[in-house]
Amino acid sequence: GFLQSGEVHIVGYARTNLSDDGLRGRIRAYLKGASEEHVSEFLQLIKYVSGSYDSGEGFEKLNKEISDYEMSNNSGSSRRLFYLALPPSVYPSVCKMIRTYCMSPTSRFGWTRVIVEKPFGRDLDSAEELSSQLGELFEEDQLYRIDHYLGKELVQNLLVLRFANRLFLPLWNRDNVDNIQIVFREDFGTDGRGGYFDQYGIIRDIIQNHLLQVFCLVAMEKPVSLKPEHIRDEKVKVLQSVNPIKDEEVVLGQYQGYKDDPTVPDDSNTPTFASIVLRVHNERWEGVPFILKAGKALNSRKAEIRVQFKDVPGDIFKCKKQGRNEFVIRLQPSEAMYMKLTVKKPGLEMATEQSELDLSYGMRYQDVKIPEAYERLILDTIRGDQQHFVRRDELKAAWQIFTPLLHDIDAGKLKAVSYKPGSRGPKEADELSEKVGYMQTHGYIWIPPT
Numbered sequence: 001g002f003l004q005s006g007e008v009h010i011v012g013y014a015r016t017n018l019s020d021d022g023l024r025g026r027i028r029a030y031l032k033g034a035s036e037e038h039v040s041e042f043l044q045l046i047k048y049v050s051g052s053y054d055s056g057e058g059f060e061k062l063n064k065e066i067s068d069y070e071m072s073n074n075s076g077s078s079r080r081l082f083y084l085a086l087p088p089s090v091y092p093s094v095c096k097m098i099r100t101y102c103m104s105p106t107s108r109f110g111w112t113r114v115i116v117e118k119p120f121g122r123d124l125d126s127a128e129e130l131s132s133q134l135g136e137l138f139e140e141d142q143l144y145r146i147d148h149y150l151g152k153e154l155v156q157n158l159l160v161l162r163f164a165n166r167l168f169l170p171l172w173n174r175d176n177v178d179n180i181q182i183v184f185r186e187d188f189g190t191d192g193r194g195g196y197f198d199q200y201g202i203i204r205d206i207i208q209n210h211l212l213q214v215f216c217l218v219a220m221e222k223p224v225s226l227k228p229e230h231i232r233d234e235k236v237k238v239l240q241s242v243n244p245i246k247d248e249e250v251v252l253g254q255y256q257g258y259k260d261d262p263t264v265p266d267d268s269n270t271p272t273f274a275s276i277v278l279r280v281h282n283e284r285w286e287g288v289p290f291i292l293k294a295g296k297a298l299n300s301r302k303a304e305i306r307v308q309f310k311d312v313p314g315d316i317f318k319c320k321k322q323g324r325n326e327f328v329i330r331l332q333p334s335e336a337m338y339m340k341l342t343v344k345k346p347g348l349e350m351a352t353e354q355s356e357l358d359l360s361y362g363m364r365y366q367d368v369k370i371p372e373a374y375e376r377l378i379l380d381t382i383r384g385d386q387q388h389f390v391r392r393d394e395l396k397a398a399w400q401i402f403t404p405l406l407h408d409i410d411a412g413k414l415k416a417v418s419y420k421p422g423s424r425g426p427k428e429a430d431e432l433s434e435k436v437g438y439m440q441t442h443g444y445i446w447i448p449p450t
């Protein structure tokens, strides 16, 4: 309901020769669950222009298509949003073309904004170079560096959870938290994307961006306000407080069969799995390991944050044997938050067991449709809200953390160990988690001696 369909016009642009109906036909296949009437109405908003990524001719055609629509629609304003789903190597030339040929002509109500997808570079230097190139063409408030994890419901919930609940304020620190895991698992491999993936690997594909953004929201201090700049200031601060990563706190893996993809070189050392411990050097987190773990071709598909609390001092119940309090935020699938608690096992015996305080979104919010991450973030761009987008200095700080490690991997100094597809990943990763303090919970029942 935010935009009326008459106010939206979508133009696809690529090198392929295609008619408007050709593009509509391709899109139709993805529009599921809507009535035929809505689908046709939506498809009528779509046009297509073909052209190369570095020739003025194509972008002039694109501009004409947009301008003709704006004139016929007579809206008096021209709000142009460009979404680049392209290899970053062509970002500079495409942005230059947009800047030269396709900017919104009205300054009063109009705007031009550009959404760019990761990977923003391969390391600190290349990312900085890309940032400077784009920075010469667009102001920071015109550039939207998208990280779709920031559009996920439970990621957006993190700020509210941490700063609107008295319960968590005194607990969220080194005095009470033993360790924090941020985990991403996929139960499928690179599936035909091997050529792309091998250039980047799991750290650049998932950890340096998606998991690190989640880390920021879990670890940062309270922002002065909800203004995008205030939130991003705190993210930069916590990123700058991360210590250099130690080689002995890294496990890399590659699933067996990854190199069967013909586009992957036979001697590839690219990790499809990584577990990396981050240590934050500040008053709140000194000594608390943040274990960032991501892997492809594992036994399940899941993304979650696990905050594990310290053992109870002066414990009279031997709770330790059962497991610690653990607060789990499951980002997907089936969004949920649950707290593992030790309770008296109901019944005549004085026995204890692990149970859960459980808030499953599917149960609690049955009638609410949780928006797709991209749906929300594109709407934010239209509204001009950069709160959930990555600022240039944030990106730089993120690359600063991982670049030395990535260079060592690229130089073959750190090797990926092989793991079976469909497994939990390398056993060395579980050993590392345990070594730095993570304790598996067993729900073990203890009955005290009489």
Ligand code: BG6
Binding pocket: 148, 186, 205, 206, 303
């Ligand atoms: C993308 C990665 O950014 O995120 C993919 O490039 C990955 O490799 C995907 O599969 C995961 O997104 P989601 O939302 O399915 O967890």
